[in-house]
Amino acid sequence: MTKPFAIGGSILRVDLTQSTVTIEPTAPLNERFPAGMGVNNWLLLDGTPVGKEPLDPENPLIFTTGTLVGTPTPTACRMTISCKNVMTGGFGSASAGGNFGPELKYAGFDHIVVTGRAQRPVFIDIVDGDVSIVDAADLWGETTWEAEKRLRAKIDRPTLELLSIGPAGENVAASACIMVNRTRAAARCGVGAVMGSKNLKAIAVSGSGALEVADPQGFMDACLDVQRHLMGNETRKNLRKFGTPSSFGGWNDKGSIPVRNFQETQIDAEAANAITTAVKEKRYIEKAFGCFSCPVLCSQFQRVKEGPYAGTRGEKIESQNYWDFGGKLGISDPAAVLALSELCARLGLDNTNATNPIAWAFECFQRGLLSADDADGLNLEWGDVDVVLELLRKIAYREGIGDLLADGSFAAAKKLGRGSERFAIHMKGQDLAEEMRVFKGWALAIAVAERGGTHTQGGPLTERMDLEPELSMERFGIPTAFDSTNYEHKADLVVYYQRFHNLLEITGICFYATYWSGLHTIGPEDVARLYGLATGDKKTAAELMMEGEKVLYLQKAFNMRHTTFDRASDYPPERMMSEPATGPHAGERLDRADWDRLLDQYYDLRGWDRASGKPTAENFRAVGLPELA
Amino acid sequence: MPTIETRNDRCAACNLCVLACSFHHEKAFGRRGASIDIVKNEREGEVEIVILDDPQTGRRACDGCVNEEAALCVTWCPVGALLAREN
Ligand code: SF4
Ligand code: SF4
Ligand code: SF4
Numbered sequence: 001m002t003k004p005f006a007i008g009g010s011i012l013r014v015d016l017t018q019s020t021v022t023i024e025p026t027a028p029l030n031e032r033f034p035a036g037m038g039v040n041n042w043l044l045l046d047g048t049p050v051g052k053e054p055l056d057p058e059n060p061l062i063f064t065t066g067t068l069v070g071t072p073t074p075t076a077c078r079m080t081i082s083c084k085n086v087m088t089g090g091f092g093s094a095s096a097g098g099n100f101g102p103e104l105k106y107a108g109f110d111h112i113v114v115t116g117r118a119q120r121p122v123f124i125d126i127v128d129g130d131v132s133i134v135d136a137a138d139l140w141g142e143t144t145w146e147a148e149k150r151l152r153a154k155i156d157r158p159t160l161e162l163l164s165i166g167p168a169g170e171n172v173a174a175s176a177c178i179m180v181n182r183t184r185a186a187a188r189c190g191v192g193a194v195m196g197s198k199n200l201k202a203i204a205v206s207g208s209g210a211l212e213v214a215d216p217q218g219f220m221d222a223c224l225d226v227q228r229h230l231m232g233n234e235t236r237k238n239l240r241k242f243g244t245p246s247s248f249g250g251w252n253d254k255g256s257i258p259v260r261n262f263q264e265t266q267i268d269a270e271a272a273n274a275i276t277t278a279v280k281e282k283r284y285i286e287k288a289f290g291c292f293s294c295p296v297l298c299s300q301f302q303r304v305k306e307g308p309y310a311g312t313r314g315e316k317i318e319s320q321n322y323w324d325f326g327g328k329l330g331i332s333d334p335a336a337v338l339a340l341s342e343l344c345a346r347l348g349l350d351n352t353n354a355t356n357p358i359a360w361a362f363e364c365f366q367r368g369l370l371s372a373d374d375a376d377g378l379n380l381e382w383g384d385v386d387v388v389l390e391l392l393r394k395i396a397y398r399e400g401i402g403d404l405l406a407d408g409s410f411a412a413a414k415k416l417g418r419g420s421e422r423f424a425i426h427m428k429g430q431d432l433a434e435e436m437r438v439f440k441g442w443a444l445a446i447a448v449a450e451r452g453g454t455h456t457q458g459g460p461l462t463e464r465m466d467l468e469p470e471l472s473m474e475r476f477g478i479p480t481a482f483d484s485t486n487y488e489h490k491a492d493l494v495v496y497y498q499r500f501h502n503l504l505e506i507t508g509i510c511f512y513a514t515y516w517s518g519l520h521t522i523g524p525e526d527v528a529r530l531y532g533l534a535t536g537d538k539k540t541a542a543e544l545m546m547e548g549e550k551v552l553y554l555q556k557a558f559n560m561r562h563t564t565f566d567r568a569s570d571y572p573p574e575r576m577m578s579e580p581a582t583g584p585h586a587g588e589r590l591d592r593a594d595w596d597r598l599l600d601q602y603y604d605l606r607g608w609d610r611a612s613g614k615p616t617a618e619n620f621r622a623v624g625l626p627e628l629a
Numbered sequence: 630m631p632t633i634e635t636r637n638d639r640c641a642a643c644n645l646c647v648l649a650c651s652f653h654h655e656k657a658f659g660r661r662g663a664s665i666d667i668v669k670n671e672r673e674g675e676v677e678i679v680i681l682d683d684p685q686t687g688r689r690a691c692d693g694c695v696n697e698e699a700a701l702c703v704t705w706c707p708v709g710a711l712l713a714r715e716n
Contacts, residue, residue: 210659301674
């Protein structure tokens with residue numbers, strides 16, 4: 001049988017307990033489920049035993065590349081890593097760009113399913129179809145950067161891509177991420193902890209193969225066309241110049257960033273100015289880089305040359321880094337934010353999930369619920385960079401108070417008690433990344449996200465765009481897509497973006513090149529065109545959006561099987577409902593009655609049961625997943 | 630046949646030229662089938678564009694895209710890091 005177009009062709013299964021490797025074709029599952037993310041989610045659902053803790057060795061950790069990854073589709077480089085979520089017990093996933101995904105496909109694989117636990121630390125080495133489990137005792141305890149450096153020194157092959165965990169993953173901190181190419185973090189849901197629980201330090205891959213597509217010339221022409229269209233766009237130009245931090249000022253101006261553990265929603269003008277000036281001046285930026293096959297190039301290499309953080313360097317600082325350190329923890333020195341981000345990358349910490357419990361501890365300290373004695377002698381004062389540096393290290397090594405904070409704010413507050421539970425800001429148990437009070441569609445997507453509190457599963461950015469209602473009607477069939485504080489029709493908008501985001505995860509196209517972050521970019525029609533030319537599967541844009549819908553049902557099925565999530569789990573943290581925003585939308589909050597109605601509308605759109613927030617057996621059949629009914 | 634001049638200082642390590650080149654040679658997409666290697670040092674933010682022109686290495690040598698309208702890698706590079714120079 002010849003290999004289907006565009007895909008790697010095989011699924012690699014590695015059982016670390018038995019030390020066995022098996023390889024099977026991807027095609028049969030691609031016929032049953034949406035390729036890429038859909039098959040990933042099925043493998044997770046099918047392979048995760050009921051009733052086991054997230055870190056149980058039997059659970060799978062699944063690495064997946066998008067269907068268009070490895071081709072010149074602009075920005076199609078992404079991989080998704082899924083597991084049972086360490087923080088929620090439900091569906092968990094994380095996404096990363098870089099070069100690993102394409103290389104894995106050139107080696108012939110679409111997915112890697114890792115189960116079991118090695119007796120000693122190991123890494124998996126993939127050289128095309130030749131896969132070995134190799135001792136990594138000498139790498140254990142090392143940072144992600146050191147591990148990567150040593151592996152590169154040891155392995156001599158023409159092309160080599162790596163991903164690894166740091167001390168945080170080894171010590172199974174729930175905030176541990178997986179570092180891809182040392183600069184791209186697959187963050188959230190504790191994916192790094194799951195990898196650590198398997199005694200798996202790293203994966204190395206070298207692929208000598210090539211991907212064929214259905215219509216080579218037509219596909220090339222279409223890719224170049226999309227690339228040129230993308231690069232003519234002003235927002236994309238800003239991404240290339242400044243990276244995603246170019247949007248930080250805008251978020252703060254709208255009063256919509258998390259400040260001091262979500263007590264406020266806007267940082268003061270002086271602090272904001274310190275950050276936005278450095279961004280605008282490109283003070284630390286040396287050069288723009290791109291992930292594999294990306295013409296947008298939002299990944300700036302930055303270097304701090306003087307001052308207390310001189311020597312700091314690295315790539316891929318996001319607006320989120322400024323929310324996490326600048327907003328949540330009150331650190332306004334941009335060089336310090338870079339230094340803290342570098343430390344997270346080295347330790348293998350996801351900055352969002354690591355900073356939330358720190359912000360919680362700071363607020364507890366502010367309110368007298370935690371003392372310096374409880375915190376290994378540290379004074380937990382807002383904005384103290386040295387304390388945050390120390391706490392990040394303590395989390396990664398589970399030292400002292402770091403052991404409490406390493407499981408996230410929800411678990412830490414449960415352990416501490418003293419009324420601190422009110423200050424653990426989370427969704428479904430996972431620390432919250434974003435402010436929710438102002439943008440209503442944004443808030444809905446975050447609250448209902450199957451992964452637990454994330455804007456990357458349907459969070460519309462349109463509410464930040466100052467555009468005309470007519471355009472909203474034309475593009476989305478509703479008048480309010482650009483109307484930030486309006487609840488009306490936001491359920492429709494969220495359903496649209498949930499499908500679209502899942503479609504992007506199916507293909508591996510980066511969100512920053514799409515309709516998500518600007519309307520003159522890659523939309524569903526473009527995806528359908530590229531997908532058809534590459535795979536030969538001529539689905540329409542609408543049909544592909546319904547593939548995205550199926551992915552959501554697979555995740556829902558996982559949560560129905562493994563958690564008690566219900567309607568109550570889809571309500572925002574109490575703080576978002578009772579304490580109003582600050583800044584230009586002062587007084588704005590999420591109103592309970594409005595939220596009740598919004599949830600009803602959201603469930604109604606899919607015909608789900610309003611009381612439980614769950615789909616019916618009929619819903620699963622209707623969407624084309626009868627096996628889950 | 631044109632030769633390809635490289636400007637490492639501009640290169641963003643996106644590998645689009647590599648994909649274009651593998652398409653030129655094989656009508657398929659991969660790294661080993663291309664006559665270009667992009668070698669990135671992530672620690673220092675540096676990158677080197679290597680054009681392979683020696684068939685002895687077992688890799689395909691650059692043929693200057695003789696049968697194409699223009700050198701594909703040059704057309705595809707989003708930052709102008711590659712130039713075709715007629716000899
Ligand atoms: S836009 Fe940025 S994150 Fe997305 S693929 Fe390009 S460089 Fe990577
Ligand atoms: S000129 Fe053609 S053959 Fe030579 S490196 Fe560029 S794409 Fe490859
Ligand atoms: S296409 Fe240009 S920027 Fe991208 S890797 Fe090649 S030379 Fe560098």
